[in-house]
Amino acid sequence: MAERSGQRGSAAVAAALAIFLVLFVGVTLYIFVMKIWWYPPAINDFGREIDAQFARTFVITGISFIGAQLGLAWVVWRYRANGGRAKYVEGNNTLEAVWTTATVVLFVGLGIMGRTAWAQLHFESAPPSAMVIEVTGKQFNWIFRYPGKDGVFGRTEAKYVDETNPVGIDPKDPAGQDDVVTLTLGVPVGREIKLLEKSQDVTHGFFVRELRLKQDALPGMIIPVHFHVDPGKEGDYEIACTQLCGSGHQRMRATLKVMTEPDFEKWLANEKAD
Ligand SMILES: [Cu+2]
Secondary structure, three states: OOHHHHHHHHHHHHHHHHHHHHHHHHHHHHHHOOOOOOOOOOOOHOOOOOOOHHHHHHHHHHHHHHHHEEEEEEEHHHOOOOOOOOOOOOHHHHHHHHHHHHHHHHHHHHHHHHHHHHHHHHOOOOOOEEEEEEEEEEEOOEEEEEEEOOOOOOEEHHOOOOOEEEEOOOOOOHHHHHOEOOOOEEEEOOOOOOEEEEEEOOOEEEEHHHHHEEEEEEEEOOOOEEOOOOOOOEEEEEEEEOOOOOHHHHHHEEEEEEEEEEHHHHHHHHHOOO
């Protein structure tokens, strides 16, 4: 009698767990396929390349995930307690070797496929014609600096940093006289932009979702990254800090303002006047 009720209990629990796993796979698949909580569309070819890599990774890991979870559901149901004795199984060396090799091949393969996009951002330098803009992260905002007409940034030093001079431009350096410091990153559309990332205090993370561009800014380092925005994609995009950089971290955001060349010139002149 006790054994019979034990059997029923096992079947119910096994069925519940198997059904849960199947539903879990279904809901997860739905979220990814329908792209709920997805990135906004990319605004350049680098972004689209990252998306392609995302897609490849999701297809491969997705197939493994679905196979593993549905397999688990089947095993839970098929081998539920039925009054028999559990059997000891030695393991299977061939299977071990097969799935370890398969995992290595998949991971290394994905790495090789993704290296083009990664190298484009980190190893290839920006063309000499790129517009250079300095980005400084500090608790808790982003500051941008344009070199002005002379194309040369003025020297900076920590001792000059104050309310009116947030990046600490040396007032005695003539190259710094025409530098333009802003709180918005204005850029002309279509033009290659080279950012020089700096930090005044802790590690910050510069991130624009639509560019698929993420690079940490570290104190004591100048880190270059470059990008362009496709023609027709003018507009405002959010710049977020992706490193938990302190108590005001969630407030640390700015705007990437993509404009046509004439609008950009007007905007920069305006910022200079301010
Ligand atoms: Cu930050």
